[in-house]
Amino acid sequence: MSLPHRMTGPVAPTAFRTRRSARRGAAALGLAAAMTLAAVAANPAAAGAAAPVGPVFQDGMAQPVFSSNRNDWIREEVWIETPIDSDGDGRNDRVHAEVTRLKETETAGLKSPVVYEASPYYAGGNAVANHNVDHELHEALRPGKGWLNRGGPVKDPAADERLTAAGVDEAAAADAGPAGTGPQPAISTSHEANWLPRGFAVVHAESLGSGKSDGCPTTGGRNETIGAKSVVDWLNGRAKAYDAAGREVHATWTTGKVGMIGTSYNGTLPNAVASTGVEGLEAIVPISAISNWYDYYRANGAVVAPGGYQGEDTDVLAEYVYTRADKQICRNVIEDLAKAQDRVTGDYNAFWDERNYMNDVGNVHAAVLVTHGLNDWNVKTKHAAQWYEALKARGVPHKIYLHQGGHGGSPSVDVLNRWFTRYLWGYENGVENDPRALIQREDRTLVNYPEWPEPAAADTELNLAPGDGGAAGELTLDRTRQGKPVTETIVDDATKRAQTLADAATSPNRLAYKTGALTGAVRLSGTPQVSLRMSFGRPAANVTALLVDYDQNGKAKIITRGWTDPQNRKSISRTEPVKPGTPYRIDVDLQPHDYVFAAGHRIGVVLLSSDYEYTVRPAPGTTLYLDTTKSTVTLPLVGGAAALTAANG
Template identity: 80%
Template sequence: MSMPRQARGHAAPPAVRRPGSARRSAAALGLAVATALTGLAATPAPAIAAAPVGPVFQDGLAQPVFSSNRADWIRQEVWVETSVDSDRDGRNDRVHAEVTRLRETETAGLKSPVVYEASPYYAGGNDVANHDVDHELYQPRRPGRGWLNRGGPVRDPATDERLTAAAADGAGSDAKITGTGPQPAISTSHEANWLPRGFAVVHAESLGSGGSDGCPTTGGRNETLGAKSVVDWLNGRAKAYDATGAEVRATWTTGKVGMIGTSYNGTLPNAVASTGVAGLEAIVPISAISSWYDYYRANGAIVAAGGYQGEDADVLAEYVYTRADRQICRGVIEGLEKAQDRVTGDYSAFWDERNYMNDVRKVHAAVLVAHGLNDWNVKTKQAAQWYEALKARGVPHKIYLHQGGHGGSPSVDVLNRWFTRYLWDYRNGVENDPRALIQREDKSLVTYPEWPDPAEADTELNLTPGANGAAGVLTPGRPRHGRPVTETIVDDVSQTAETLAGAITSPNRLAYRSAALIGAARLSGTPRVSLRISFGQPAANVTALLVDYDQNGKAKIVTRGWTDPQNRRSIWKSTPIKPGSPYGLDFDMQPHDYVFPAGHQIGVVLLSSDYDYTIRPAPGARLDLDTARSTVMLPLVGGANALPPANG
């Protein structure tokens, strides 16, 4: 997930109703807030010749015609009352938020739409310990014989050293604010871009973090409702209070809200949009989660977010638990550790609560999805499944895919065009633009009618064994289902996926390559594998890689996927494996859009444990693949015509 901006200290606010942890003395805070709320009564606003009293649009974009001087802006601090009591103190939680708006909203009757970012990271983070991943896999006994736990969570003494501001999005800086209102600001991101164009900006701290009440729950319903409450307040449906306890009304806004953010900050827009809240007109989720199960699990397997082996929902909640009271949420976080189930990896009611796909039918906000094609923290499935569901329901949608990893916002012009259309309601025709904007491998930006590319077709490839551990052949067409043709993998997690993909021979992987491509072949969508495997033991990881081999045989992993064969029937329940019995495993790799250059070979590599992502059991597990009954499905633009012929 995206990491916090700068950490800050806390001091108690006036004791009218403790809204959370404020950051300065009561007297100074009260004076600052009073000044902001009275429209700068202490310092009369100077007259500005020919100042605009409304937005100006040109070429479909809101123009920066308002002041860019922070001293001309009004800043307010509020605590918004929610409908939940997640810290169980007998009072509804309150969300700490700050508003930055133009002086004209006080002096000239300007009504501004709002660009809103919610985050659990503004107050920094705590030192946390990830779970141990070096242990045996869970092995259920057959029905009637009980259940045997051969794995389970163990605390790792190593500290998870997170990045700080690398994934924080938006323009602006954390420079000291010279304008009116509370000091220092929660964040100044987005202000430099949007206030000069007539928007207001709101930053809010997620429940359990910073100055907010409540408890962090890593995507739980309370966090959704906490972030939603700010939209409700901006539309007159919720109450907010200043540090003195006085009610504050948002009379300066149109009520039209656009949420934006990266990673956790981008996940909250998805969550809030899934409530169907009125007034949320647009969202821009960047590297965002649509289902938390798919962040920490994959097809029943316990799988890490890239770079954070052993992290899970409880660890992340502990990391962002930065409110002043550090004891009140202990029971909640302990409950997360139990409910997340690092033993079986099964889907459950816990994960179902954190699956925003369940409520995608309620989304009406226009959605501009942005994601890195090489993001292995929040993986591309999160964007692809969300986008596909929105598309199917006719929600206004657009997708931006780039060649980077975690984070990466569309350009200001792309965002401006989106927010201008849906927040200012200015008819700039954005809904008629091509739906997909993709940064190609050479860094050029290319538009496509839609994503995945409408010209892609699922192309089935079969596997022909190699000899003595060398790569076999990947060819178009369905396999001939004759007698089983078996190849064996011996698990050795000390060999990384990159090492195994590049190995000329190895007993620890199976590899299959196409003939050299005559022309470039573009993948657009979700690759899948259908494997027939038997196991020498009751538990094993199964990993599939899609690989690009250049003319020199150098391997580049394009995408990958994982499964727990115990979940072959359902992610909801583990079913025992009988050693020696063959099972069909059908699972997806992470979606991608990738061009294999002419002269390269498309490769598929199969292995068991994946050092950087899966649980890491002791070496030696045996997997036997029936190549005659196993296939790979690739979404290729042009279908099988993009590949050399089977006899080529």
């Protein structure tokens, strides 16, 4: 174990990376000069040393050398002024935030970087009804059968999952009583136990339209991005803030270096703020975060729900988080969301373009630690994959952590600590030289990889050979196995669940194709795709594709899936009617994944029309016709076709 490095005295803002390093070189050198090798234990007090007035680093991480007693911390409540008026009341919106910082920032001149989480969930949520999904495709929507209740005010379950993963019991912390001085109850106490003892400050802010913040919720709209960004501006002296008495409050205690973190909506806001390129945001950790809201509520022109929230849309979520006291001022805003989101055609439009952070990924300079569950069907893996790929292409400092869980799930405190120590404290621990990908494998072991997707993965095209009498056909590298041209059919029945159809030995409501039993393991890493030659019996239909792992007993495990609207076959922005009986090329990208098919298992692809859990559910009966000889499946396999050939006998 290495000896700790100790930084003493007031800490100046620094930068060791990014394009700003040159013009901040003098500050960086000043900080480096302040670092001295201290031959003391990780706990200076235990070794008889004086209490620290600066951070202590060991093994590349900031050490918990400051007080962990909440009564020793300072808590402040502020309202930060934004440059927008999203509720139209003639006054600029203000974001309600709480700061928790060490007493040393008052008594010893300590300057702390900030761990910052913004959320629309701190004040709970409202009971809301989701949209009806039991209707014909492109039919005008109306209340009625199929409306669902999301429930009354609840805590953000993703936040609970994150705290559990970090070893923080928020309920127990709340029972411990007041934390220093300041307002009670606190917005949140998450992150405090981890980061205050390591010298960081923590800021929690309520998104516009929620809690004590002004403005209106817009489910990813530009105003929410500006609201969350304004907190970073205030921490860097570019925005004003006021206390409850209206007195101006200055953030004189911070270095101005900010790291945003959060899960789900709370993780989406860091992506949004980073896409503005705001100065001072040095690092983000988006956990199960959205990178394009269209991909949250739509897929290739199809209206597709987030997993577990069938029928939800932007207006429903805005209504859920609209927890500010004034329940009327944002009514028109939410009504406008309902109109502009277009649940009828599912087309991409200006409304969705405003909520597409991929448009502005070129502005990102913050170091990004992308975190996502490989089995997250709420915020699907496409959000992490496309964001991460764009960051790589632009040379932004990046790392990805993929785990076997679903929605939520944080990296360990050590992984986070190395990230924040490097990019917020500016301590050169070499994290930028670490393997870029940390993946939890199927047996729950953690494996480091140089990058993700696996660089050795290659797109491998497989062909479809029809089955007999509705039984599963063959998924094969050998085109000669297809035989003569055959048209196979799917009869849509949205009442049948995908898992039931994947498990069925035969069914008129799906088509299935399988490889032979694998003699060795095969790893998939990346985005599977299917390219289908199809015609349709009606002017509109859903198309769903599943990638399936069949075990030795034939039991199906759905690995990933994808959806499309054939009417958007040329563009997600334009609906073109389908002419019944006319064949079309229908391409479907499935959700990205990293998965190992075990020896003895079979790789399968299942095609169906409507997906009960995700798509609009029209009445049964639409027939889809598949030309198997002109349809293919492309899988990103490590080792490519050679690896599959070797493992397929």
